[in-house]
Amino acid sequence: MPESDLALIRQAAVDAGEIALAHWRGRFRHWEKPQGAGPVSEADLAVNTELERVLRAARPDYGWLSEESPEDPARATAARVFIIDPIDGTRAFIEGQDGFAVAVAVVENGRPIAGVVHQPARGVTYAAAAGGPATRNDEPIHAAAVPLAGARVLTAKSSLDPGFWRDGVVPAVKRGFRPSLASRFCMVADGQFDAVLSMRPVWEWDVAAASLIAECAGCVVTDRRGQRFRFNQAPPLGDGLIVAAPALHAEILGALVVLPPGRNEGTAE
Numbered sequence: 001m002p003e004s005d006l007a008l009i010r011q012a013a014v015d016a017g018e019i020a021l022a023h024w025r026g027r028f029r030h031w032e033k034p035q036g037a038g039p040v041s042e043a044d045l046a047v048n049t050e051l052e053r054v055l056r057a058a059r060p061d062y063g064w065l066s067e068e069s070p071e072d073p074a075r076a077t078a079a080r081v082f083i084i085d086p087i088d089g090t091r092a093f094i095e096g097q098d099g100f101a102v103a104v105a106v107v108e109n110g111r112p113i114a115g116v117v118h119q120p121a122r123g124v125t126y127a128a129a130a131g132g133p134a135t136r137n138d139e140p141i142h143a144a145a146v147p148l149a150g151a152r153v154l155t156a157k158s159s160l161d162p163g164f165w166r167d168g169v170v171p172a173v174k175r176g177f178r179p180s181l182a183s184r185f186c187m188v189a190d191g192q193f194d195a196v197l198s199m200r201p202v203w204e205w206d207v208a209a210a211s212l213i214a215e216c217a218g219c220v221v222t223d224r225r226g227q228r229f230r231f232n233q234a235p236p237l238g239d240g241l242i243v244a245a246p247a248l249h250a251e252i253l254g255a256l257v258v259l260p261p262g263r264n265e266g267t268a269e
Contacts, residue, residue: 005059006114006129009082009104012054016047017102017120020087024121025096036267039090044068047086047102055082055104062106065236067205081107081232083208088117089180098122103182105209110230115209117182126186126213134189134216141190143218143244148251151244152176154184155197164199166257181269185210188243189217195244195252199224201268204236211243220249224256237268 023043030041048068056064059082063075066084075081082104087093089100098121106114113130126141128134134141153173160175162168176193178184184196185207208231211221222228224240242252 005080005106006116006127008058009055009106009114010116010118010125010127012051013102013104013116013118014120014125015054016050016086017118019043019047019050020093020100020102021120024093024100030090030094039094040068041087041090041094043093044087044090048084051082051084051086051102051104055084063232065205065232067203075232076234078232079108080113083107083112083205083231083236085182085203085205085209088182088206089178092179097179099178099180099183101180101183103205103209105212105231107208107231110232112208112212112231115212117186117210117213119180119183126189126210128213128216130212130216132216134213136186136190141217143189143214144191144194145218145245146194146248148173148248148255150174151194151248152192153195153197154178154187154193155195156200159197159199164257164259166255169255171252171255181206182210185214185219185221185243188219189214195248196241197224197243197252198241198269200240202238202241203268204229204231204233204238206269207238207241214243218245219243220246222249222253225258226253 028042063078063081064072085103093100102118104116105112117126151173187193
């Protein structure tokens with residue numbers, strides 16, 4: 001059941017977070033992945049190894065999809081799949097910032113049924129199971145309901161280029177940014193910000209766990225065209241995203257230009 005899966009992945013994320021903290025602000029190797037895929041560190045790999053050891057031993061019939069693991073062909077036919085980002089916000093982690101997160105989801109038939117986003121350096125754990133509340137350190141959280149004008153939106157500067165907006169009219173929003181994409185979802189889920197927007201492709205491991213948390217907190221979560229995500233795809237890549245309470249989500253979607261498939265802001269988040 002989702003509850004037992006949630007308990008499993010929550011404990012695993014918290015325990016793996018201790019491994020990340022043992023490296024954080026210390027001396028560890030890090031390097032850039034090929035083809036501009038971003039940075040990776042010894043800590044990412046150590047966290048990934050521990051999560052895989054614990055979770056696959058507990059649920060050997062589940063598939064596996066992680067940013068730091070080789071492709072697992074068995075995930076294509078697995079009824080349930082773990083989708084993992086061992087350290088979301090690796091560049092920030094390397095720089096000694098505290099906003100990085102461990103993100104773990106269980107997906108069934110394309111939809112998350114349990115999700116955890118754990119921020120080890122802040123001692124904060126966001127969690128949700130399908131049909132239940134979203135929580136921050138076990139306290140229920142809810143997204144804010146505000147209009148587009150003046151909304152606090154987590155997004156890159158380039159998303160506010162007039163070319164993405166109908167008639168070139170960029171809404172008067174208060175832009176913010178955080179390096180961990182999963183954490184951006186959670187900050188909207190608990191009302192610190194009002195929306196997340198990306199015109200870039202997004203990797204499933206960055207958004208699977210956080211999307212369930214945001215939905216359980218009252219958000220609508222879609223790609224930039226308004227289509228609901230289905231996870232465990234090949235390739236595991238979504239077409240941008242919009243995350244906000246229902247009325248604000250509709251306002252954002254209605255204000256965006258409808259771009260042809262494949263046209264986006266560039267490289268993945």
